[in-house]
Amino acid sequence: MADTFGFEAIGTGWRVDSASPLVSEQRRGLLRIAEEYDVLYSRFRSDSGVTALAASGGALALPPHGAELGRLLRRLHDLTDGAVSPLVGERLAAQGYDASYSFVPTAPPTPARAWDDVLDWSAGGLTLREPALLDVGAAGKGQLVDLLLEYLLAAGHEDVVVDASGDMRRAGTGAITVALEHPYDASSAIGTVRLGSGALCASASNRRVWGDGLHHVLDARTGRCVETVVATWVLAEDAMTADGLCTALFVADPAELARGFDFDYVLMYSDGRARFSAPLSGALFS
Helix, strand or coil: CCEEEEEEECCEEEEEEECCCCCHHHHHHHHHHHHHHHHHHCCCCCCCHHHHHHHHCEEEECCHHHHHHHHHHHHHHHHCCCCCCHHHHHHHHHCCCCCCCCCCCCCCCCCCCCHHHHEEEECCEEEECCCCCCCCCCCHHHHHHHHHHHHHHHCCCCCEEEEECCEEEEECCCCEEEEEEECCEEEEEEEEEEECCEEEEEEECCCCEEECCEECCEECCCCEECCCEEEEEEEECCHHHHHHHHHHCCCCCHHHHCCCCCCEEEEEECCCCEEECCCCCEEECC
16 A cells, blocks of 8 residues: 555544555544544543433434434344343443443443433434433444545545454455454464455454453343353444444344345354354455
């Protein structure tokens, strides 16, 4: 790639690679889009829209892409019988993954509140009937990947990769080979996949661990951390969908999710077994 731009946003590292130069205005545009997204949805900053809703409930107006995120989260919620839910935010905070990163649980695991009891998410925005802490991490980072890539395509870039620490989307001809990082050994891989124009996202329960059995992937139906699946990878047309499906695969069978989505996947279980879709454009190592 002719040009690379690295930066920090929404609590993680980003890298943009382009076959054509990224001019200063475009770099500033990428940072602006990331900041605008963070100030809407971050539950870790005091000035965000989500934090305001947690304090008082009420309504939060969203840009057009907010409706797309809401529709995806609702589809995942329904396909997983409620296991994926933005209302899991307060359950994560109670287990120690809170705004101050205390990593100290303050309450035993309990189910997240029911979506239809608390939350309305429509084309115009979202409304909470009572204060509640939302978390859109199930698909939010993937959506931001999409927004940044689409911004660059609109600016005339044709061969570009946006990578948010393993959640990536690529536009261009041909394909690249991407390694699937081993969840227990970051220096090795369990296999590789080929990525053309499209998205590859990954999720691993060992990425944010702060205690015995405590990590960032919860089943909203129970409020408990998922124990059977340790890592997921998804290939899909866009990163928001791939990211959301990575989360959903921790709590739902791939066949159930395939009723609503077209995707390829790799799953790794806590006992070391791997499961993958066929045909998968890549290879798993024995």
